[in-house]
Amino acid sequence: MDRDPTVCVMGEDVGHYGGSYKVTKGLATKYGDLRVLDTPIAENSFTGMGIGAAMTGLRPIVEGMNMGFLLLAYNQISNNCGMLHYTSGGQFKIPIVIRGPGGVGRQLGAEHSQRLESYFQSIPGLQMVACSTPYNAKGLMKAAIRSDNPVVLFEHVLLYNLKERIPDEEYVLCLEEAEMVRPGEHVTILTYSRMRYHVMQAAKTLVNKGYDPEVIDIRSLKPFDLYTIGNSIKKTHRVLIVEECMRTGGIGASLRAAIIDNFWDYLDAPVMCLSSQDVPTPYAGTLEEWTVVQPAQIVTAVEQICK
Amino acid sequence: MAMLSRLASRSSHLGRTLLLPRSLCCSTGGRHFASSAGDEGPTFTVETSVPFVGHRCEPPSREVETTAKELMGFFRDMSLMRRMEIAADALYKAKLIRGFCHLYDGQEAVAVGMEAAITRKDAIITAYRDHCIFLSRGGNLVETFAELMGRRAGCSNGKGGSMHFYKKEGGFFGGHGIVGAQVPLGCGLAFAQKYLREETVTFAMYGDGAANQGQLFEALNISALWDLPAILICENNHYGMGTAEWRAAKSPAYYKRGDYVPGLKVDGMDAFAVKQACKFAKEHALKNGPIILEMDTYRYHGHSMSDPGSTYRTRDEISNVRQERDPIERVRKLILLHDLASVAELKDIEKEIRKEVDNAIAEAKESPLPDPSELFTDIFVKGCGTEVYGVERKENKILI
Numbered sequence: 001m002d003r004d005p006t007v008c009v010m011g012e013d014v015g016h017y018g019g020s021y022k023v024t025k026g027l028a029t030k031y032g033d034l035r036v037l038d039t040p041i042a043e044n045s046f047t048g049m050g051i052g053a054a055m056t057g058l059r060p061i062v063e064g065m066n067m068g069f070l071l072l073a074y075n076q077i078s079n080n081c082g083m084l085h086y087t088s089g090g091q092f093k094i095p096i097v098i099r100g101p102g103g104v105g106r107q108l109g110a111e112h113s114q115r116l117e118s119y120f121q122s123i124p125g126l127q128m129v130a131c132s133t134p135y136n137a138k139g140l141m142k143a144a145i146r147s148d149n150p151v152v153l154f155e156h157v158l159l160y161n162l163k164e165r166i167p168d169e170e171y172v173l174c175l176e177e178a179e180m181v182r183p184g185e186h187v188t189i190l191t192y193s194r195m196r197y198h199v200m201q202a203a204k205t206l207v208n209k210g211y212d213p214e215v216i217d218i219r220s221l222k223p224f225d226l227y228t229i230g231n232s233i234k235k236t237h238r239v240l241i242v243e244e245c246m247r248t249g250g251i252g253a254s255l256r257a258a259i260i261d262n263f264w265d266y267l268d269a270p271v272m273c274l275s276s277q278d279v280p281t282p283y284a285g286t287l288e289e290w291t292v293v294q295p296a297q298i299v300t301a302v303e304q305i306c307k
Numbered sequence: 308m309a310m311l312s313r314l315a316s317r318s319s320h321l322g323r324t325l326l327l328p329r330s331l332c333c334s335t336g337g338r339h340f341a342s343s344a345g346d347e348g349p350t351f352t353v354e355t356s357v358p359f360v361g362h363r364c365e366p367p368s369r370e371v372e373t374t375a376k377e378l379m380g381f382f383r384d385m386s387l388m389r390r391m392e393i394a395a396d397a398l399y400k401a402k403l404i405r406g407f408c409h410l411y412d413g414q415e416a417v418a419v420g421m422e423a424a425i426t427r428k429d430a431i432i433t434a435y436r437d438h439c440i441f442l443s444r445g446g447n448l449v450e451t452f453a454e455l456m457g458r459r460a461g462c463s464n465g466k467g468g469s470m471h472f473y474k475k476e477g478g479f480f481g482g483h484g485i486v487g488a489q490v491p492l493g494c495g496l497a498f499a500q501k502y503l504r505e506e507t508v509t510f511a512m513y514g515d516g517a518a519n520q521g522q523l524f525e526a527l528n529i530s531a532l533w534d535l536p537a538i539l540i541c542e543n544n545h546y547g548m549g550t551a552e553w554r555a556a557k558s559p560a561y562y563k564r565g566d567y568v569p570g571l572k573v574d575g576m577d578a579f580a581v582k583q584a585c586k587f588a589k590e591h592a593l594k595n596g597p598i599i600l601e602m603d604t605y606r607y608h609g610h611s612m613s614d615p616g617s618t619y620r621t622r623d624e625i626s627n628v629r630q631e632r633d634p635i636e637r638v639r640k641l642i643l644l645h646d647l648a649s650v651a652e653l654k655d656i657e658k659e660i661r662k663e664v665d666n667a668i669a670e671a672k673e674s675p676l677p678d679p680s681e682l683f684t685d686i687f688v689k690g691c692g693t694e695v696y697g698v699e700r701k702e703n704k705i706l707i
Contacts, residue, residue, distance in 0.1 A: 008502065034501075034502060037533070039529060040525070040528055040529060040532070042522075042525035042526075042528065042529065044491065044521070044522040044525060045490075045491040045494070045522045045523075045525035045526040045529060046491070046525075046529060047491070048488060048490075048491025048492050048494075048495060048522065048526065049491050049492070049494050049495035049498055049526065049529065050495060051491075051492055051495060052432075052480070052491065052492035052493060052494065052495020052496045052498070052499070053495040053496070053498050053499040053502070054495075055480055055492070055495070055496065055499075056430075056496060056499040056500075056503075057499070058499045058502060058503075075485055075488055076488060076491065076492075079483075079484070079485055079488065080483070080488060080492060084481075085685055085686070085687070085688065086466060086685050086686055087463055087466060087467040087468075087471035087473075087481075087482070088463055088467065088471065088473040088475075088481065088482070089461075089462060089463035089464040089466060089467060089473070089685065090464075090684070090685040091463075091473050091474075091475040092473065092475060092480070093688045124686055125686050125687065127687070148688035149687045149688050
């Protein structure tokens, strides 16, 4: 926001309150009410307003207090955000960033535990990225703001408290690149966001059992970085996808299809995908735990693939 | 929310480069918008058909200043719009235009009156009944017809269609298919104008059908809260597709629906009333934030070409409006009254316009259909190294 005066932030409680997850803390005092805007609870219209502002050249960052609330703005995101560049014959670009926390939290209930990446993935013209560490959160956010295309940045409710040492110098990551978390030889495990941590936990167990998993955080949910993913598959010949989306119509489903389409000849085992159950997220703690993929299931899956 | 203007001074410089100034002449290959700069001719005052009715504001005077040039310009421009829409009707029936086609004939006074009150730096955004607004913002006939027929020379390269006309240099932001969605966009444009300190306004247009959309009230609330220079224009043609306004709205007094936002009811068939109201609204919006203008207007065609327009209203009603309130006839009478042209001269202008439209159609027909590669262009802004990608980070190679 220092570098570029056209960058502004819009959302509920992002200004004076500092953000419901403190992401925008301190910004309102520094940049004022015109650049850090507290909106009323009106997702449909303030997302639309952000898109309208982007049409003139401003770079708004629209926050959904919880990604699930952006379902109310679906029409604006799909038709106006994603498609305006195309339907105007290239006249208008929409350099907007739509961000917010999503995913399954700690007993937040069904309506506050949504994974919107599965709904938004078919919108043409939209780019989607998911951050998972403080390092890639900063880099991807900067890249998203600087991009001339509309980017949806998926954060996760449970990852805000992570602490990590990050470089003082400026850095910007590539929006379309995946991140190699742990190189390995036996199996490619593709994951993103919070499931990365479950995978890494499972990886510890797997290493003790003698396996050598390669873990890739795909980061870019649309488009997939099939270059990095492909190189990995060509090496290991076995793929496991671990995601938080529901089984039906999630990111894993599309990724599986893309892998089968492009790398069929390199596969020695069926592509396995571990996803959340196709249920509304229950409130009770144990039930909620069974909704999402746990490290033990990941270990079992790898053992099965590598048999 | 009182301190809304703490912004670095560099932003106003940025503002001038972001929303480029427009010339009053429209794009190449097109006609001049007739009521633009030039030798004005004698000035005189015209009285609007009915007085304005205000809601929470003092309505402007019924007396409108105009010039001979402006009056002749109104006649010419409205006749051109009328002829264009009728030609589009014929093209649709000849199956050269497909899909949805929403015609504006009857409502021309709104487009023309509004344009007379503002500059190209002010922004206009509307819904799908956008052909004539596109024209008034600097679009030319060839790109209009080419777009309607899905040809390469169209203003959106043939990829938008009737509901997606845009003219960036003319300050025209479309052209939107989903009812009501353009209103928050319009308030966003107004926000940007305020952010960049441009001293310009946005006219966000919608119909009586869209007036019941929730997002409209949401956007109005935010605009009023943040003092945005947004002017909401309700083009009330009394029918939301097949549903009359009294069957859709508990309160069809759309200019009052803003509650805390002032409003004005305007005779939308009178170009001078529209001009006066828009001038008033612009001054108001720059000082006091949003205002609603309800334009009482009428469409002769049905909602779109798929709607005969006669199942929910009588032919008598349509012909009555045509006889008593037609915007072009009103201007014609004024011209004859003030002796600016003879009946024959006006007929000549109409003949000329007919020819102009026919020529444009012929030229548009020559334009080829888009190349298959166009399917994949302009999905993303270039610079990512690819034209388009679906689920894969490489160019989509599909054999067509």
